Each structure stands twice: as structure tokens, then as C-alpha cells.
Amino acid sequence: MLRSREAVRTLPSYHPPLAGRDGLRLDFNENTVGCSPRVLERLRQLSPDQLASYPEREPVEAAVADILGIAARELLLTNGVDEAIHLLCETYLETGDEALIVVPTYSMYRIYMMAAGARVISVPAGKDFQFPGGDVCNQITKRTRLIAIANPNNPTGTVTPLEDMRRIAHSAPHVALLVDEAYFEFYGQSMLASRNEFSNLFVARTFSKAYGMAGLRVGMLVGEAEQMRAVRRVSSPYNVNAVALACLPEALGDQAYIQQYVREVRESRARLQRALEASGIQFWPSHANFVLARVGAAASFVESMRRRGILVRDRSGDHGCEGCVRITLGPREHADRLLAALQETFEELGIAQGVPRR
Numbered sequence: 001m002l003r004s005r006e007a008v009r010t011l012p013s014y015h016p017p018l019a020g021r022d023g024l025r026l027d028f029n030e031n032t033v034g035c036s037p038r039v040l041e042r043l044r045q046l047s048p049d050q051l052a053s054y055p056e057r058e059p060v061e062a063a064v065a066d067i068l069g070i071a072a073r074e075l076l077l078t079n080g081v082d083e084a085i086h087l088l089c090e091t092y093l094e095t096g097d098e099a100l101i102v103v104p105t106y107s108m109y110r111i112y113m114m115a116a117g118a119r120v121i122s123v124p125a126g127k128d129f130q131f132p133g134g135d136v137c138n139q140i141t142k143r144t145r146l147i148a149i150a151n152p153n154n155p156t157g158t159v160t161p162l163e164d165m166r167r168i169a170h171s172a173p174h175v176a177l178l179v180d181e182a183y184f185e186f187y188g189q190s191m192l193a194s195r196n197e198f199s200n201l202f203v204a205r206t207f208s209k210a211y212g213m214a215g216l217r218v219g220m221l222v223g224e225a226e227q228m229r230a231v232r233r234v235s236s237p238y239n240v241n242a243v244a245l246a247c248l249p250e251a252l253g254d255q256a257y258i259q260q261y262v263r264e265v266r267e268s269r270a271r272l273q274r275a276l277e278a279s280g281i282q283f284w285p286s287h288a289n290f291v292l293a294r295v296g297a298a299a300s301f302v303e304s305m306r307r308r309g310i311l312v313r314d315r316s317g318d319h320g321c322e323g324c325v326r327i328t329l330g331p332r333e334h335a336d337r338l339l340a341a342l343q344e345t346f347e348e349l350g351i352a353q354g355v356p357r358r
């Protein structure tokens with residue numbers, strides 16, 4: 001009988017609760033209004049020829065590298081950050097190697113690490129989800145091959161000091177360090193500038209969040225040129241489709257659109273955090289486009305919000321996140337709707353003193 005590899009047989013499956021997402025989607029940290037109109041315009045102009053031919057990644061890669069001020073050799077466009085994570089696992093992990101994450105964090109690290117046959121070492125975050133720099137260093141062994149850090153982190157919105165990541169990259173040259181900057185635009189700090197100092201450092205970015213193109217599946221991985229040659233060997237030459245490649249330069253070209261969106265999300269984030277504070281709900285100040293809040297009965301909360309047309313995500317199953325939900329922010333009008341629904345839900349469930357609307 002045909003049997004899958006043992007690492008695959010024991011793999012937990014990841015089922016994003018995507019079915020029937022009617023309502024205001026504040027559950028997946030997407031852009032809540034969509035991509036730049038320039039991207040849509042480009043989409044409308046696509047020719048049958050462009051769809052009939054295999055996609056050419058390299059010219060777009062060169063253009064993106066230019067915008068970032070890096071060499072094209074240091075950059076690989078990927079099918080979302082998810083593929084970048086997968087490729088790093090395939091490139092660096094052998095069966096029995098150790099791969100390290102700090103929990104709670106993005107679920108796909110564990111899945112791709114396990115699929116590659118690695119032993120996943122989960123280091124618990126400190127108080128208030130602080131990055132446990134000392135514990136991480138103590139857990140690195142000769143078998144450690146990969147460390148993945150989301151910065152800002154999902155689902156907490158907390159950040160890791162750049163100094164801690166530099167210390168890890170420096171002290172463990174045999175370990176690939178992935179700094180996943182999927183939420184970079186909402187934060188502003190990056191490890192990209194340190195890439196020339198550490199040949200074991202990789203930085204990932206996505207166009208799924210601030211850029212509003214999650215459906216197109218495009219992200220990127222940056223690393224030292226020699227290491228990227230190895231990663232490129234593992235990747236399919238056609239990993240990013242022609243539609244995504246056509247749209248990417250337009251998306252990057254419209255920085256005014258991104259800046260405006262980020263500004264509005266930050267304002268909404270401040271409003272939500274003020275509302276939670278005033279209601280006595282515990283939350284963790286966020287540097288991303290979402291906030292993690294401890295509302296208590298998370299499932300009832302999600303359901304009550306859903307009845308009011310707002311989707312939020314139950315994260316109570318994550319390490320240290322008992323009773324927590326994660327709420328994505330959008331621009332002002334979406335924050336208005338969110339805060340109104342929040343007020344009603346709090347009243348219905350009797351869990352807070354009331355939400356100020358401003």
C-alpha cells in the first residue's frame with residue numbers, strides 16, 4: 001500500500017476557516033479595502049498572450065530589487081511568504097534537525113518544519129509575549145538549522161528587538177534565521193539593512209497584507225546571494241504566476257496608496273486600543289494591522305460579532321492566548337463599524353463597561 005512519509009503522516013493539518021466569509025473580514029489580517037487602483041487597471045489590460053506564456057520572474061525580480069536598493073541575486077519572488085518559509089525548510093532542514101520557533105506565532109512555520117522531518121522546538125514567549133532572547137539562545141544546539149521569527153508577530157502584534165535578532169544571527173552562523181516581516185509596513189523597522197552582515201539571515205515580505213493582494217499570492221525572500229542560489233534551486237521557475245508578476249510593479253509604484261492605508265490602519269488601531277483600555281479588556285499594544293484582546297469567552301464573542309456582520313478570529317487555542325481573539329483593522333469607516341459592533345457584543349455578553357466610539 002502507498003504510504004506518505006512518516007513526517008507527513010504525523011503532520012497536523014491547517015484548515016483556515018475560510019468558508020462563507022460574509023461580512024466585514026477582520027479575521028485574516030488582509031487589507032480590508034483592496035489593492036491600489038493602478039493594480040486593477042493593469043489587470044484589465046492583460047493580454048491572452050500574457051496568460052498563454054509561462055511567467056518570466058526575472059525581469060520583475062530585477063525591478064523589485066532595484067526599488068528595494070538590493071541586488072537581484074539577493075532576492076527571490078515567491079508564491080506568498082508561505083512559499084518562502086517552505087523553501088527555506090526544504091533548503092536547510094534534514095530529518096532529525098531542530099527548528100526553533102517562539103510561541104505563540106504564525107502556524108505555518110511549524111507545519112513546513114515538521115513536513116521537512118525536523119523536530120520543532122517551541123520556546124514560550126515571556127511575560128506579555130516579550131521575545132525570550134536568552135531562552136532562544138540557550139535552546140540553540142549543533143542540530144539547530146532554522147529559526148523563524150515573525151516581526152511583528154502574529155497573533156500578538158508584539159515585536160522583537162533588532163538587537164536580539166542580530167545577536168542570534170551572529171552567535172549561530174550554522175542556523176538560517178528567517179525574519180518574517182509580513183507586517184513590516186505597519187511597523188517600519190526592518191532587518192533588511194543587516195543582510196550584508198550575516199550570511200545566515202533571511203528577510204521575508206508579503207504583498208498579501210498592506211498591499212491588498214492576498215489572492216494573487218506574491219511575496220519575497222531576501223538573503224545573501226550565495227545562500228539564495230541554493231534556495232532558488234529548490235523553487236519552481238514558475239512559482240509566481242503571470243498575473244501577479246504583471247501587477248507587482250504597479251503595486252510597488254503606488255506608495256502613496258500604501259502610505260495612506262497604513263496611516264488609516266494605525267489610527268484605527270489606536271482607536272480600538274483606547275476602546276479596549278476603557279472597557280477594561282486586556283490587550284497587547286500592537287505594531288501590526290491587528291490587535292489581540294482577551295475577551296474571555298472567545299467563541300461566543302466571535303459568534304456575536306459575526307451576527308453583527310463582523311468576522312474576527314478566535315485565537316484562544318494558541319499558546320498563552322486563552323480567551324483571546326484577534327481583530328484586524330482597516331480604515332476609519334471599518335473601525336466605526338467594528339466599534340459599534342464591539343459595544344453591542346460587550347453588552348450582550350456582559351463582559352465590559354462599554355466602548356467609547358471615538
Ligand code: PMP
Binds near residue numbers: 029219
Ligand atoms: N507570515 C505571517 C507572520 C503571517 O501572518 C502570514 C499570513 N497570515 C503569512 C506569513 C503568509 O503570508 P502570504 O500570504 O504572503 O503567504
